[in-house]
Amino acid sequence: MTDSDPRKWRLQEVAILGLFGRYNHRFTLDRDDRVTILHGPNGVGKTAMLRLLYAVFAGRTFQLFATRFSELSLSFDSGESVRIRRDASLEDPTAEHIVVQSSDSLGLETSTEAFVDAKVLTKFASSIARRLPWLERIDDEVWIDRRSAERLTTGELLSKFDGSDPDLRPARIGIGEQIKPLLKLHGIVQELSRSVSVHIIETQRLLSKPRRGERRPYREEDEGDSEVRTTVLECAEELKKRIAVSLSRYATESQRRDQSFPFRLLNLAQQSRVDTAKLQRQLSDIGDKRRQLAEIGLLVDKTEPYAESLERLDLASADDAQRRVIELYAGDTAGKLAALDEVLQVARLFFGVVNTRFRHKQLALDRERGLIANTIEQDSIRLDALSSGEQHQLVLFFDLIFRVRPGSMVLIDEPELSLHISWQKSMLDSLIEIAAAKSLDIVIATHSPYIVGSRVELMRDLGSSEYSEDAFL
Numbered sequence: 001m002t003d004s005d006p007r008k009w010r011l012q013e014v015a016i017l018g019l020f021g022r023y024n025h026r027f028t029l030d031r032d033d034r035v036t037i038l039h040g041p042n043g044v045g046k047t048a049m050l051r052l053l054y055a056v057f058a059g060r061t062f063q064l065f066a067t068r069f070s071e072l073s074l075s076f077d078s079g080e081s082v083r084i085r086r087d088a089s090l091e092d093p094t095a096e097h098i099v100v101q102s103s104d105s106l107g108l109e110t111s112t113e114a115f116v117d118a119k120v121l122t123k124f125a126s127s128i129a130r131r132l133p134w135l136e137r138i139d140d141e142v143w144i145d146r147r148s149a150e151r152l153t154t155g156e157l158l159s160k161f162d163g164s165d166p167d168l169r170p171a172r173i174g175i176g177e178q179i180k181p182l183l184k185l186h187g188i189v190q191e192l193s194r195s196v197s198v199h200i201i202e203t204q205r206l207l208s209k210p211r212r213g214e215r216r217p218y219r220e221e222d223e224g225d226s227e228v229r230t231t232v233l234e235c236a237e238e239l240k241k242r243i244a245v246s247l248s249r250y251a252t253e254s255q256r257r258d259q260s261f262p263f264r265l266l267n268l269a270q271q272s273r274v275d276t277a278k279l280q281r282q283l284s285d286i287g288d289k290r291r292q293l294a295e296i297g298l299l300v301d302k303t304e305p306y307a308e309s310l311e312r313l314d315l316a317s318a319d320d321a322q323r324r325v326i327e328l329y330a331g332d333t334a335g336k337l338a339a340l341d342e343v344l345q346v347a348r349l350f351f352g353v354v355n356t357r358f359r360h361k362q363l364a365l366d367r368e369r370g371l372i373a374n375t376i377e378q379d380s381i382r383l384d385a386l387s388s389g390e391q392h393q394l395v396l397f398f399d400l401i402f403r404v405r406p407g408s409m410v411l412i413d414e415p416e417l418s419l420h421i422s423w424q425k426s427m428l429d430s431l432i433e434i435a436a437a438k439s440l441d442i443v444i445a446t447h448s449p450y451i452v453g454s455r456v457e458l459m460r461d462l463g464s465s466e467y468s469e470d471a472f473l
Contacts, residue, residue, distance in 0.1 A: 009076040009195045010441065011409055014053065018070030019045045027460035029443065031077075034435040035428065037452055038445045040462035046445035047203075049462070050411040053443070054200040055159070056084075057409065059193035061186040065098070065116070066155020079105030082192060094118045100188050112188050114181040124182065125154045128161050135161075197408040203417060205395045206231050206388070232371075232383040232391050235398045240370030242343055242402070243298065247367070249339040250299075257332045264328060274323040276315050282330045283313060289337050289344070296347045297365040298340060349437055350401045353430050357393055357423055361386070388418040400434050409441045416448040424450035428458075 015026040023045050029036045038046045048067055055064035056074070065086070072084045081103045089095035095117040103109045125143065129135040134146040135157070143152045145160075152160065208231045293299035315323060347365055355362050361381065366372045373381040386394065396415060404410055415431075416424045428451055435442050444451070452459050 009078055009080055011053075011074060011196065012077045013073075013075040014049070015073040016045075016049065016052070016069055016071065018068070019048060020068055021070075023462075025049065025462050027462070029441055030458050033432045033455075033458060034440060035431050035442045035444070035458055037428075037455075037459045038443065038462055039447070039452060039459045042447075044462045046462055047413050050200065050413055050443065050445055053409070054198055054411055056082075056189065057193050057196040057198035058200075059186075059190045060159045061182075061189040062121070062155045062158030064189065065096075066153055066159070076195075079107075080195075089115060092117065098185060100185070102192075112184070114185045116181055116185065120182065121154050121158065125157045128157065132161065197405050198411065199399070199404045199408050200411045201396060201399050201413065201415075203413050205399075205417070206391050208234055230384045231395045232386065235395060235402075236369055236371035236383055238370070239365065239398075239402065240368070243365065243367055243370065246298070246340050246343040250336060253339045254336045257335060261328075261332065265325065268324050268328065274320065274327050276323065279323065279327050279330060280313075280315055282334065283326075286330060286333050286337065292348065293337070293340060293344060296344065296351060297367070298343060298347065299337075346401050349434065350397060353397050353401070353433065354394060357426065357430075358390060361390070363394065389420060389423060392418045393423065397430070397434070400431075400440070401438070404438065404440065406438045407440070408438075409443070412442065412444040414446055415444055416446055416451055421450050424448050425453060427451055428453060428455060 011029055012031075013026070013028045015024075017024050019025065025045065027036070027038070038049060040046055052064060052067055052069070052072065054060065055067075056072075064084075070086055074082045083101045085099045085101070087097045087099075089097055095115055097113065097115055099111060099113045101109060101111045122141065126137065129137060129143060136144050136146060138144050138151075141154045143154070143157045144150070145152060208229050290299065313326065315326070318326070351363060351365070360376050361373055362376070364372050364374065371383065373383055373386060375381060383394070384391070396412070400410065412431075415427055419427070431442055431444070434440065446452070
């Protein structure tokens with residue numbers, strides 16, 4: 001799917017049997033405010049539910065089956081449904097019989113099954129590790145990534161280096177025929193992942209690692225920290241690149257229009273009449289947009305000192321020829337500024353949400369550094385010197401507003417981390433605002449009653465669902 005692809009399906013209901021061999025959960029997603037809150041005591045599977053949903057819709061096949069459950073059912077508002085069932089093999093205690101059943105909006109069903117052997121998973125992980133010098137096996141089912149000191153289970157390792165990478169094709173070939181059921185299952189999950197755009201925001205938000213598929217050179221002397229980055233600085237760098245792209249588009253559009261302006265001016269239709277009221281509104285809109293761009297620091301135009309007064313031009317006293325020239329100018333200016341619309345919209349939403357939460361500090365957009373922080377006295381503050389709570393909010397809202405594709409499902413684990421009670425109380429309103437602005441469906445897992453507040457109708461309690469085979473029959 002590209003950034004412009006609409007999401008085909010919208011998740012409506014989730015049901016799971018035998019999570020950790022103990023819990024059954026069923027919940028629906030909120031359709032109106034588009035924020036659903038999973039609430040419950042430690043250990044009942046809130047985070048596991050988020051990770052399972054992410055694994056399904058991100059195509060992380062091996063991560064999906066690294067968590068113990070017997071059945072996962074997903075229903076969508078367009079009528080489609082998917083059920084994944086797992087049974088132990090009677091012939092081999094290390095193997096599983098996995099069945100994936102799907103039903104389309106017309107009720108037509110398809111079913112695919114595969115036998116997956118845990119020994120083959122481990123063998124596949126070992127084959128991958130032999131080809132990646134920074135991976136080392138330290139226990140039967142535990143591996144360590146020496147670049148970041150991250151410990152990985154076999155399922156996590158296979159999800160991170162899942163064999164779809166062409167560089168790891170020899171690792172697949174090395175397993176031979178035994179790998180075919182895994183690849184068959186992987187293909188099914190990959191197909192399902194194309195139906196929903198998903199994004200996960202986990203509890204470790206202040207330090208980040210390269211995204212999937214991003215490779216960096218491995219140097220033995222960098223062990224332990226070569227992969228880890230400070231996320232707030234990464235956000236600033238990303239915003240700097242976005243600004244550069246937008247300003248480049250603005251410059252290209254300006255050059256294109258400026259070069260053709262004299263020819264279009266001479267070719268203006270003499271008989272055309274200008275709608276003065278419409279032109280006045282257009283000039284007013286241009287003035288508004290210039291002020292908005294100046295407020296976020298994206299556009300500083302010193303060459304036109306009267307730009308903000310365009311709406312005050314006395315068009316009534318101008319003759320027809322003058323009004324036609326102003327109309328041409330207004331159309332060109334609006335076209336140039338449209339190149340900055342995307343960044344303007346998300347930046348206004350971001351700063352509107354974050355700066356109302358910070359005390360005695362403000363974030364601002366900066367062309368050279370991307371994102372900066374200042375005190376109310378205009379003293380500069382390093383982004384990584386902000387408090388833990390401030391950094392958590394900056395990173396979470398940056399992720400939601402700048403990185404998440406419109407129409408996505410977003411999974412957030414413990415949004416209350418490091419936040420004062422007053423910030424927790426206002427978190428839900430901010431999430432609802434962002435969900436509405438970007439057409440997101442947000443599912444959060446939390447222990448905080450302050451996040452829920454009075455909106456108990458958004459809460460789904462996962463606290464009392466003990467396992468039984470016929471729970472959903």
